[in-house]
Ligand SMILES: Nc1ncnc2c1ncn2[C@@H]1O[C@H](COP(=O)(O)OP(=O)(O)O)[C@@H](O)[C@H]1O
């Protein structure tokens with residue numbers, strides 16, 4: 001990450017403390033099937049404030065998508081409270097309207113309609129609005145400009161690269177100016193260059209439009225661009241850290257591991273000498289003693 005980006009993120013972070021809560025869950029639980037079904041999400045308490053950029057990490061099957069689906073009202077919890085954009089989702093009468101107004105979705109597979117052009121895809125969520133065709137078209141075009149796709153507005157998804165398709169999906173997610181964007185592995189199918197570009201775009205939108213982002217990712221580089229990393233395991237939040245504390249926590253965890261203890265005891269396992277750990281063990285020991 002560039003120095004200037006780090007500074008910008010820090011500046012933004014200091015403002016977040018005072019911001020209103022956009023996501024609040026209490027004991028949020030989802031069990032698939034009945035009785036001893038799969039406990040996909042298990043008693044999650046989470047607070048996210050306006051303007052935050054949160055990465056959600058965790059192994060496959062840990063409940064990340066389930067969490068996002070509940071936040072976006074794509075699914076209903078078995079138990080617990082889920083409030084998004086000031087509304088208790090259990091009490092929302094018109095969930096379709098809530099979904100199209102309050103949240104924007106970006107998925108790993110873009111879900112664009114293959115027979116519609118970029119601009120027509122972005123217009124889809126605007127259909128519900130009482131807009132003239134002309135105004136709707138203007139809005140969609142300005143959104144595509146915002147995501148850097150002004151030269152591709154009349155292309156079909158099949159005529160776009162993966163990164164470009166994801167830009168259309170982001171423009172579509174932004175169409176109704178939602179309080180929150182939920183992105184489930186939005187860079188999962190992209191090469192590293194497109195991944196960087198999409199992440200830069202999401203961060204830029206987060207800063208300039210103060211939209212809150214919750215982004216599920218397996219990619220540590222993507223997570224590093226966030227303000228905060230929430231780690232899910234077996235349906236529970238096991239770590240929740242501001243980005244500046246994440247690596248310190250990693251070091252503390254390492255200190256508690258078998259290898260960490262061995263290094264602190266001055267006893268690097270001989271089987272690791274082949275990779276040169278013995279040569280730096282003294283320095284690593286010094287570092288571990290400080291954390
Ligand atoms: N519709 C479903 N029916 C039954 N089990 C499901 C369903 N969706 C997810 N699960 C299970 O819930 C757990 C969490 O899944 P998911 O939230 O998709 O994990 P992740 O996104 O972290 O990979 C997994 O064990 C998965 O198999």
Ligand SMILES: [Mg+2]
Pocket residue numbers: 064065066184
């Ligand atoms: Mg998933």
